[in-house]
Amino acid sequence: xxxxxxxxxxxxxxxxxxxxxxxxxxxxxxxxxxxxxxxxxxxxxxxxxxxxxxxxxxxxxxxxxxxxxxxxxxxxxxxxxxxxxxxxxxxxxxxxxxxxxxxxxxxxxxxxxxxxxxxxxxxxxxxxxxxxxxxxxxxxxxxxxxxxxxxxxxxxxxxxxxxxxxxxxxxxxxxxxxxxxxxxxxxxxxxxxxxxxxxxxxxxxxxxxxxxxxxxxxxxxxxxxxxxxxxxxxxxxxxxxxxxxxxxxxxxxxxxxxxxxxxxxxxxxxx
Amino acid sequence: xxxxxxxxxxxxxxxxxxxxxxxxxxxxxxxxxxxxxxxxxxxxxxxxxxxxxxxxxxxxxxxxxxxxxxxxxxxxxxxxxxxxxxxxxxxxxxxxxxxxxxxxxxxxxxxxxxxxxxxxxxxxxxxxxxxxxxxxxxxxxxxxxxxxxxxxxxxxxxxxxxxxxxxxxxxxxxxxxxxxxxxxxxxxxxxxxxxxxxxxxxxxxxxxxxxxxxxxxxxxxxxxxxxxxxxxxxxxxxxxxxxxxxxxxxxxxxxxxxxxxxxxxxxxxxxxxxxxxxxxxxxxxxxxxxxxxxxxxxxxxxxxxxxxxxxxxxxxxxxxxxxx
Numbered sequence: 001x002x003x004x005x006x007x008x009x010x011x012x013x014x015x016x017x018x019x020x021x022x023x024x025x026x027x028x029x030x031x032x033x034x035x036x037x038x039x040x041x042x043x044x045x046x047x048x049x050x051x052x053x054x055x056x057x058x059x060x061x062x063x064x065x066x067x068x069x070x071x072x073x074x075x076x077x078x079x080x081x082x083x084x085x086x087x088x089x090x091x092x093x094x095x096x097x098x099x100x101x102x103x104x105x106x107x108x109x110x111x112x113x114x115x116x117x118x119x120x121x122x123x124x125x126x127x128x129x130x131x132x133x134x135x136x137x138x139x140x141x142x143x144x145x146x147x148x149x150x151x152x153x154x155x156x157x158x159x160x161x162x163x164x165x166x167x168x169x170x171x172x173x174x175x176x177x178x179x180x181x182x183x184x185x186x187x188x189x190x191x192x193x194x195x196x197x198x199x200x201x202x203x204x205x206x207x208x209x210x211x212x213x214x215x216x217x218x219x220x221x222x223x224x225x226x227x228x229x230x231x232x233x234x235x236x237x238x239x240x241x242x243x244x245x246x247x248x249x250x251x252x253x254x255x256x257x258x259x260x261x262x263x264x265x266x267x268x269x270x271x
Numbered sequence: 272x273x274x275x276x277x278x279x280x281x282x283x284x285x286x287x288x289x290x291x292x293x294x295x296x297x298x299x300x301x302x303x304x305x306x307x308x309x310x311x312x313x314x315x316x317x318x319x320x321x322x323x324x325x326x327x328x329x330x331x332x333x334x335x336x337x338x339x340x341x342x343x344x345x346x347x348x349x350x351x352x353x354x355x356x357x358x359x360x361x362x363x364x365x366x367x368x369x370x371x372x373x374x375x376x377x378x379x380x381x382x383x384x385x386x387x388x389x390x391x392x393x394x395x396x397x398x399x400x401x402x403x404x405x406x407x408x409x410x411x412x413x414x415x416x417x418x419x420x421x422x423x424x425x426x427x428x429x430x431x432x433x434x435x436x437x438x439x440x441x442x443x444x445x446x447x448x449x450x451x452x453x454x455x456x457x458x459x460x461x462x463x464x465x466x467x468x469x470x471x472x473x474x475x476x477x478x479x480x481x482x483x484x485x486x487x488x489x490x491x492x493x494x495x496x497x498x499x500x501x502x503x504x505x506x507x508x509x510x511x512x513x514x515x516x517x518x519x520x521x522x523x524x525x526x527x528x529x530x531x532x533x534x535x536x537x538x539x540x541x542x543x544x545x546x547x548x549x550x551x552x553x554x555x556x557x558x559x560x561x562x563x564x565x566x567x568x569x570x571x572x573x574x575x576x577x578x579x580x581x582x583x584x585x586x587x588x589x590x591x592x593x594x595x
Contacts, residue, residue, distance in 0.1 A: 119407070119409045121410070122410060122411065122412065122413070122433040123433055123434065125433070125434075126434055180583070180587055183579075183583045183587075184583070186579065187576055187579050187580055187583070190572070190575070190576050190579070191576055194569070194572045194573075194576070198569070201443075201565065202434045203433070203434050204445075204558070205436065205443055205445040205558040205559075205560045206361060206558075206560055207562075207565065210300055210301065210307060212301060215297050215298075215300065215301040216301075218297055219294055219297055219298070222290050222293055222294045222297070223294065225290055226287060226290045226291065226294075229283055229286050229287055229290065230287065232283060233283040233284065233287065
């Protein structure tokens, strides 16, 4: 079963890499193999889902314990966010070329992470775990798409003779769409915090305890709220807006992957 | 002039400043160990004034009811958080099997409006604890039996444990991961004073195999080292095990430079009195929590998120990029 799980994961990662490479080549060469890229991403997702399913079945719990599991499940959910936006908003499909490199970094990290079996504490045996993590994944997925749009805006500003991403809408329209994804992110980030507080209240008898991950989640929320308030206040240029989006994503990324990496458990000291 | 000051209080610059101060406050709490209430009171107060001024003054809110509801809900959340800080209680205590809760806490944190004396009247008794361990030593389910009394004076037995607290007069009582063995001793002073009973809580099982502790018999000069040796370890890394009593064991007691192995019922004569080992029991650590604002906070959060969703859905009906 371990071999099958490993083989499925490797196959998924290879297909993701193929899809991502094609997306980048397509942007550089000005081609549009969009159906092929979407198909490859879907195949990758199916293989990845199977790998996670096999591990889930073998260990009796979902991918929520170790850094390896957190990375794997987040690559899966971020890829799903990309596939959904790729499918539903055809106008922005070339952003796959700016989003997938972020996933490549996570895939490299996943391959270096310790894949040994994990156990989850009894307090993780609750429906709130799935609700909390699910909202978190939607938040990060929305922010990732906003980052993809923002990278396009910033690349267009870089000095070059080549006209970058000509098939994509104007910077203003991309900025507007990125702002919407950030708004969606704020809703799901808030829901993640509320669901986490309910779970913490159930499991440990307090809804907030200022542990590092909780505190950084709050800082991420504040940073996101700040970025959204700066927009009507300063009416910044698309470039400034893009930088804000990327900064919010960096803070969120550190919160999601930095603190579980430093501590041995998702919420240090409470399990 | 009044309108001008209301306008400046409602300014988004104030919002940005308050959010930055809030962020800085959270970093201070995390990194410098400041008390959250002290550090965050000012940003919360600024946000509160800013939100109130914005709700009254900002013209765009009047046309966008969902955004208005969202900000009112945020204001309510901030006010409820303030009320929560004034009235909450958070504490920890330990009880041995059969022991009644007397209101004594090992650790306590509470708001200034919380009446601590209420704790002494909480009719709650710890009966027993059973914790199952899997073959790999992983902790399984906790079954903690307690006895509590309703306002009608009727007594009820309840099994609480992981995620299953006991709610009593607004307090939420939950066993923690800290539990262990506690030998029960009797002490008969040499001067003929009446026999007294007391338990010695050995270190939590979670802290490892060192099941020994130093203690002093109250009212004497006798220092005692008590060490528990179990026939099979709990948790057992090789097979399933259960933390409960009775359990096969030896109790080693070091007193006045000599070491003794005691069984239940054994007695030890000392110059200051008679030490009797009665039986091996268990103790468990509990957390106690009180916050009347929680359901209201949750309701406000749900309303805030729902209003924000409606706001975004109505605001973003058009897709400007489709025209390009």
